[in-house]
Amino acid sequence: MSEHANADLRELYQQLLERLERNEREFRRLGRAVWKVQEDERRRIARELHDGVGQNLTVLKHRLHELDAALTPQQARLRDTVAAALALCGDTLEDTRELSRMLRPPILDDLGLEAALRWLVRSQAELSGARIVLEIDPLPPLDGELQTLLFRVTQEALTNAAKHAAATQIQVGLRRQAAGVLLEIHDDGRGCDPEQALASGGNGLGGMRERLQLYGGQLRLRSAIGKGMLVSARIPLEYA
Structure with missing residues (x-):
């Protein structure tokens, strides 16, 4: 040629x-x-x-x-x-x-992500009886869509941990990482098959992964039957 x-x-x-x-x-x-x-x-x-x-x-x-x-x-x-x-x-x-x-929640629009997450953790703890610890590092300014996305991922992960995994101890951490933010939710519940958990679309963890991908983010699960679960969501600060 x-x-x-x-x-x-x-x-x-x-x-x-x-x-x-x-x-x-x-x-x-x-x-x-x-x-x-x-x-x-x-x-x-x-x-x-x-x-x-x-x-x-x-x-x-x-x-x-x-x-x-x-x-x-x-x-x-x-x-x-x-x-x-x-x-x-x-x-x-x-x-x-x-x-x-x-x-x-009106608090998400009125007071922002941190206040909304603290309200969510408080509400879920009262509802489920689980002990939920929230740690938030100083974050850069986040636009409304990213705040909503992080709130929804946390909401879904906490619901899954408390309602389906019967967790009694849950840790939620949000911090800056490189050019983005990292959200991690770790529970001591019954665990599951990560691939099976992500196979469901809609509003479950599979649906959250699809939404994260729209913003250039990633959702990863680390779990085993009887050994709890770690949900990690990475989101860049800028997306195209």
């Missing part, structure tokens, strides 16, 4: 490579846009639950208290019915507020 033909092939190969790289960047950009829309929808629904359904339930609870106060001692059966309705209304109101917070 002549030198001229070789040069043509090299040029064609370079063009194809550049096209593939452009297509990959566009794919990641579109993927991030889709995820941002999902998070915006979560924020909207959370606000509707808190400001709409939550406020209506609060008003209903107040009305039931007024009704209870208006009942006479002779209306014992009706009083019991109102008391049951009040209890149900209170439980539903608390469930609605908790669902709103888990969909999109």
Whole structure:
């Protein structure tokens, strides 16, 4: 093959490579846009639950208290019915507020990642009974999307550790590493097959790995049956 033909092939190969790289960047950009829309929808629904359904339930609870106060001692059966309705209304109101917070905690938008992670750790510890230790080193400024991504990975890992792995001790660490950040969640749960855990897409650990890849990040699991799990997420500060 002549030198001229070789040069043509090299040029064609370079063009194809550049096209593939452009297509990959566009794919990641579109993927991030889709995820941002999902998070915006979560924020909207959370606000509707808190400001709409939550406020209506609060008003209903107040009305039931007024009704209870208006009942006479002779209306014992009706009083019991109102008391049951009040209890149900209170439980539903608390469930609605908790669902709103888990969909999109306002603290993440209002106070940032560190405050949101401390709230998440506190909530998960109270819910599961596990001892969760959080360590956060000084971090560089992170944009809103990276903060949300780190929060979601932590949320998924803690849920997996406490609910599915029955962990009693969980350590969460977030620190800067080279040109990015490193998030690690280590638990003493029952462990699992890492490949099987990552095989599931959606909102599980497999889904978190796919989201990290959209930002040039990586998710790695180290685990064995009966020996807990280490979840490591590395995310660059700049992504294309």
